[in-house]
Amino acid sequence: MATPHKYASNSTQPNRLNSGGLIDRSRTLHFTFDGKTYSGHPGDTLASALLANGVKLTGRSFKYHRPRGILSAGSEEPNALVELRSGKRREPNTKATMAEIYDGLSATSQNRWPSLDFDVMSVNSLLSPVFVAGFYYKTFMWPAALWEKLYEPAIRRAAGLGRASDDADPDTYEKATAFADVLIIGGGPAGLMAALAAARTNARVVLVDENAALGGRAIDDGSDIGGNPAHEWLRTVEAELARTETVRILRRTTAFGQYDGNTYGAVERVSDHLSFAANGVPRQRLWRIVAKKVVLASGATERPLVFGGNDRPGVMLAGAVRTYINRFGVVPGHRAVVFTNNDYGATTAAALKRAGAEVVALVDTRPQASEAVKRVAMDTGTKLILSGVVAGAIGGKRVTGANVRTQSGDIVRLECDLIAMSGGWNPNIQLTTHTGGKPTWNDRLHCFLAGTFPPHMTLAGAVAGEFSLAKSLSGGAAAGSAAADQTGFKAVSVIVPKADDESDAITPMWRVDNPDGKAFVDQQNDVAVTDIDLAEREGFRSVEHLKRYTTLGMATDQGRTANVNALAIMAELTGRSIPETGMTLARPPYSPVAIGAFAGHHREKSFKPTRLPPSYKWAKENGCVFVETGLWLRPSYFPRPGEKDWLETVTREVNTVRNAVGICDVSTLGKVDIQGADAAAFLDKIYMNGLKTLAIGKCRYGGMLREDGILMDDGTVARLGENHYFITTTTANAVKVVQHMEYCAQWLWPELDVQIVSATEQWAQYAVAGPKCRDLLQKVVDPKFDISDAGFPYLGVGEISVCGGIKARLFRLSFSGERAFEIGVPARYGDALMRRLMEAGKEFGVCAYGTEALGVMRIEKGHISGPELNGTTTPRDVGLGGMVSTKKDFVGHVLGNRPGLKDPERPALIGFRPVDRSQRLRSGAHFIARDAAPNASNDDGYMTSVAFSPSNGHWVGLGLLKRGPDRIGEIVRAYDPVRGGDTLVEVISPVFVDPEGGRVRG
């Protein structure tokens, strides 16, 4: 036994011991809490440092605003939640027990006003008889109107704990994937032994622990291992693991979730213990860990005892008291009462004594003293009260005493500033149930153990019910060897060091009868025993109903110190056993994880990758305005100085194309290279129209249906050779179409000889459109190629070369309705070709045009696009009914003939122009017969696309109108209430320019 500590006289920290613990006393750090400056040491958490400074009041409870202190020393902490840091980095609800201090740390208490010490809202606790579980559901109903106006705003003002930052999180996050033969979760004695055993087999090992320092309870309890203090053993183990390069130790890393396929989510707090993250270093890193085998050594969490005022600052878990003494060199109180129902809790008296604290009494709920308890009482000379309970903790903002009810039933008042309580231990089995494992109740240890869990998991140490240090060490070693062995690494023997085999004897007491004061079960959510009584009375007896009705276990600690006590109490109330009563389901994350970590790099601008078309650089230099289309950034229009708005620019671009020549980057269109002996047969099954007759060197427009008969996509099919086709898709559907083709080729018609290669990115493809297009192209196309109307007629396609032998493809296609070509060159030449064409085109008055002008011109020609291909239209709806083959089998043939899709009443594509030509049209407007009332029953369809048509000098539109084609000449309303529009439009042919289509042929 170590010699008693003295309080460090030289320290400004009244409760700091002058030796012991893993903290570095040689360095002093300064931090503030609620504006007041305190000091601590490296290795401290905010909680340990506050305790060292004698600060007990750290927060206010959620509902009643009761004063609260520090209950625990780990991630199960329900009370000591603070706002850490400030401004952009403000971090609400941070557990003081998990936050490591650094120089300059600032923390603020939350959920109180005006101050932690004097909180106006604490009147709520006077109203606590009213604010019982579920009282919201019973009131605030009259008058209904007042809910949004009065009641709810009031409730929302009171809601919430800390405040989120008002600005974007300035820190960075990243994600990484790790693969391991053996993943070990928990770095306590069990986990460390498992790591050693596995590491020595040369298996790839990853060890994660939530805390900054390893060692777990062996350090917390100041145990001896192999005859030496645990921290010395720890040092040698860490040294060996560090030497083994197949081992990765992740400290400050919580394994928060177990997912399908041996996949674990873990979050590493890379920089949270520093005043700021170094350049390029993330704040946190999300790990996806894929492990062949997993050793879960996550330990156990101590249960509070449920008695009056058990939430007072100064009432603390016994294990936590030991942690503060042994890990942090802090004694949380000077006059302590130890209250326990088990032997392990009792030994806390010894720890306190050793730390120089006075132990007023050891109150044990059990009638006889076990050997362990006797020994403790003896060694420490502590007064032992058997069959006793602490009926109530006395005090307000800190404990000043305990009312102890003895066996005889009379109350003894004991002065104390600390009540160390232990209600037993709950193994941290959460990760065993995330994918459906079921816990089972253990009647000896009186806790839930993992029942069913994934086969790749092994449990070791306290989580496995191996509660003593000795068992944890041996259990860990065995689990580590076994796990490595099962992944094919020959186990080597490890010597398990000697250690205490402490007693884990316990006789549960789930709540103290007639408590003196409010007895809390879930401290953060202010759920008291009386709320559980009420829930039972009102029929919320299922544990899941109990949880939802009282919000028990729903706070930031997920009821890790509350759930088992609560369900045990419910079991008592309903006369059911605990297993019958059951346990609420645990879900990820094991402890809460910052949303930023899940997003990593993919936030704001980097949310999704950005695809840049070949002419991007040139377009940017030329003042182009871009538009997001899917992941692409496409040139939208190219404003020139003096143009007052986009409309003027787009009009100019359109006029240039219609009268001279324009160039548009259409590289984003999907391009698929299709080869094979059965390529033709294959395409025939995919397209609704016949392609068999398509000649080599020719293109044809084609449409694809879904199997339900709805249009999926359209584009062109070019035949480059006997068995070689090259098709285009819309930009939006490029990926979807390739997937569909692969589906047809591999699954529906695997017997066909067809090879599909996506070539979208191979070609920089430019539409060169307008009467002067050939004159321009002539200047880049190598002379040996004849691109005259005769040599290269409309819908022709050819493999040619440009600019002196650079291979290229030329298509005589037109979306604009003008004579036009599409020219493709290998993408690396895309930038240069654009510059060359613009240069060469000067003499013809060439301009570049973007998606806006493209859209105007296709609308003027009545060509369909995205708004018409909206996933609900049939070929017939959009005027392509004639294309659909009636003979062959193709995707969508059969279901396309269902009556609902053939219904002549279906809105069909037609053109529109405003009766008052000066008026603007808007897509999204609905059509109403001229003199019909604007209501649902008169809804005749809607406008899909509109454009200002320079060629017509007014707006034109395409739309889907009931029996549209039969209504040409009719005047209808384009009704657009959400934009205050109601325009009379005339139904006309959807081709507004060159209806005969002479121009494209030239």
Next chain:
Amino acid sequence: MSGAHYSIFSVLREALRGHTGWGPAWRDAAPKSDYDVVIVGGGGHGLATAYYLAKNHGPLKIAVLEKGWIGGGNVGRNTTIVRSNYLLPGNIPFYELSMKLWEGLEQDLNYNAMVSQRGVLNLYHSDAQRDAFARRGNAMRLHGVDAELLDQAAVRKMVPFLNFENGRFPIHGGLLQRRGGTVRHDAVAWGYARAADKLGVDIIQNCEVKGFKRENGRIVGVETSRGYIGAKKVAMAVAGSSSRVAAMADLRLPIESHVLQAFVTESIKPFIDGVVTFGAGHFYISQSDKGGLVFGGDLDGYNSYAQRGNLPVVEDVCEGGMALMPRIGRVRLLRHWGGIMDMSMDGSPIIDTTPVPGLYLNAGWCYGGFKATPASGFCFAHLIARDEPHEVARAYRLDRFATGHAIDEKGMGPHPNLH
């Protein structure tokens, strides 16, 4: 007899005597030998159906059979958004009826379900999306439903904390339904249960239907984990389990069961008033009256009956969140869970009779069925009682796929995981 009338007065009265006077919110009923109507499924829809059957079509002997605890299904695990901002004529009137029923629900049930109409805002990020929303908003207006198309400035005013400056997909504006909002999920189940119970409905928990008994084709009762129960009519409202229960009557449905995840953060001081949905990623969010940010995204995308999802979707949703509102970067995710969605082939529900006489079907709610709860119960009750569809639910026929009358709001086609 279950609980007294709820009001601030009864609460105060009880406060004086330690709340010892409250009775159970609903009786823990034991199965009787037979009923006029047996409703399978004690979720929102089953309980609402029972309530409206008893209230509007009684007197009837009605039981609701729930395999677990009522409200343990999707009604107890959804993101609580209610709205009637639909596009298609088959849907709008139905969801608007639901909205109207929500608006009077608490007084009707004498239960505060915290129906809170703080608005639902769907953001748009391109001109095409704006026009699609305009089309939808106009359709709503034609049906007498409130809808507003906001430009960017108006959106900024409403939700200034969104990422307007540094977004991958710029926010151009949004479609707003002010009457939309959220409702306290659990309270809906409990409120309907309590109100139905008061009208004599037996709510029977831990009672799983394991088979149907048929006599010359017609359903005459159900086999359950608590024994046989006779019934003149049996009504299915089992959401994610629809295919399983239908299979007991040899029916194959146009439905796949898919998992949808939901997420809640630690409780923080409220700063999000209404509901906001991202139009360029899978992310939508609201803030509960407790302070938790409640958010969600897309389906995991594969058939599942496991009530849990996987990490890729968790990441995808949070990426959406950090794209749209990077101020939540340091807010911690507290819990995430899943529910089993009855995804229909066109994303719209089915409320219809079935080829099996005496068996009625209410299914295909996808992830939109919470908002539908009142109207679903109302119309289903009408169908069960009258054997003809309520007029606002006429389109929800089972045979619409055969006839080509799918109600496909998103235009995704027969791919349930894409709706």
Next chain:
Amino acid sequence: MADQGLMATSAFLDWHPPTVPGLALERRETLTIASLAALKGKKDALLAAIRSTYGVDLPQRPGRVESAGLAFVWAGPDQWLAISERGQNNRDLEVELKTALAGSASVADLSDGRVILRVSGDRARDVLVKGVPVDLHPRAFRPGDVAITHASHIGVILWQVDEKPTYELAMFRSYADSLAHWLFDAAAEFASAR
């Protein structure tokens, strides 16, 4: 005018790699790349043709073989990428292979569809692990191994060239800048302090 030729430009428009000890990033954009896919029932013929012409066996699993500066990279079932420097005499694998493999494979030019980024050095793995979800540990992934996967939401074909280790990532051209941006961010942690 028409015979002036055209200047090739890089797909990486915003190239500013951090200086990281133990990490070299190199753009490989002077390559000729062709995809080959076996015609139905002609796989053996294809293998034979490649063997006779280039003296290597096409990998039957995700692998990469090289002969005289010409690499064949598995690109899916019965599909490969052939990759080589274009060199002075401007090698064109599409043309070359179309003749060599006539009747056994369909060939398409992808020289520009894909761009290749070389990542090498002691730090390569530490950086790639932040975006590539496959196990690159030497026990799991060796020179000659190939993985078709994604990096930071961007589809890539990735292979290891040598023990240095050197990896190459082939991505669709339009993604080059986004991928580089992610890579620079991922590497920043190891950058030599400025």
Next chain:
Amino acid sequence: MRIACPYCGERSLDEFVYSGDATVKRPDFASPTAAVDFTRYVYERTNPPGEHRELWYHSAGCHAWLVVTRNVATHAISKVESARDVALGEKSQGKDAT
């Protein structure tokens, strides 16, 4: 969830695209009952609570369509096959039968 692609090896869920029931077969378009057959094929699903044969596409990988046998109650995957091989197998059997 991780799927062992027969070509690429084991990969995470996010590399794949799901496409539903693999047991339904595209009917003969010429059959007199084609309308009903196609309606069933496209719309009706058994959607069993246990083992499920389903189609997945290795979209971020080798572009192979796969037939995955998976328990949808536990997400446990028992088999992954190449869809092409499965389809060819079924077709040849079909031929043998007739």
